[in-house]
Amino acid sequence: MKIKAKPMGEYQTNCYIVTINGMDFIIDPGIGATAWVLENVTNPVAILNTHGHFDHVWSNAELQKKLNIPLYTPKGDVMLLQGNSWSPDLPPSKPDVEVEPNQEFDFKGIKVKFTHFPGHTPGCSTIEIEDAMFSGDFIFERSIGRTDFPYSSPQEMRESLEEFKKIPYDKTIYPGHGGTTTIKQEQQYSDYWIANL
Template sequence: MAAEAVLRRVVVGVLDTNCWVLHARGDRRALVVDPGDEAGRVLAAVADLDVVAVLLTHAHFDHVLAVPDVTGTLGVPVLAHPAEAPVWPHEVEAARRAGHWDAGTATADLLARDPAPLAFSASAARWDGAYTPVADGEALVVGPLEVTALHTPGHTPGGLTLSVDGHLLTGDTLFPGGPGLTGPPLSNFPTIIGSVRRLLTWPGPTRIHPGHGPDTTVAAERPHLETWTARGW
């Protein structure tokens, strides 16, 4: 009998990022996806598991702030797509200049309400950007699970989606209602539409677990692809 994938969601940080913990039912070996903040809560969520690696769907600040604490505590590597290499340095430099992290279209509202959660600290521990490269189509072994990494660029150049046991962990590539934001630097709308088109070839019941907000399914989103393409966002 094939292993059953189990997903735990830990919602963290100023942008309510979904940090996912993936393991097989009955097996302790696990993968942490996008530890975006609140390392203590992420570590508590895996206290009964043996984490083998941290994987980044992409390197925007709200998906990586807890990386140094999580990987330092657990002694595990960071996995990412090689095309993502310029994103984190760009994030840090832009935040250093502005004095705050860039939260896209939510930035102005968040700063107006309370600037503290977005404030950039030059002295805070930050991920050093080092990672083990993961290629498109590469099989990642998490206990008895075989997890397929898919290169799904557009929101960022090295965006990754994970496919396992009827689930897609899409990061900020695909949400209920459309593709992720392509306004920031290093993003591209036609590219993300190509990535979304690829993901929507999965069977209809496949569950989509995005980087923020609720889950959806391929069947629920597929009919809207051409509408998204025409509207341009």
């Protein structure tokens, strides 16, 4: 498995291309991501959103059209893809698959697992592919997603962190902003965040 990453736009939102068994998965194509993605894929099969915030989904529709591949978005965040007062200029996109909480998909033997961790947004999810977890804006290196946005919920974030603490294995975390970390590394800070939300 190869993972390419590039921070996009003024919020430096990480767009990822995961290549495995000759298939390319595009995760969170943000503002201005299209050209970079087109230069770095050879067999794209899906666009995957961790959540619906504009800086993670801006290039969804453009890539759907140019690559003719399906878009997978957590069901709870589909309403965020149509633009709103927070991001009125967002190019609207429509998922081909509205991902149910904790749904897993099989792409020719490659498992892609969405795990629902609401709080930052209603549908906020991590995406696991083999030994990698793409955490969007749920977990960062020594930080967590904000809960003061429209549709955010501090209580749901606390519950999500309690669930995150229970994960019995370790994987590398590739967050929506900043550098990589690991599940075990961030689990040790979970109680701090739960107490301070």
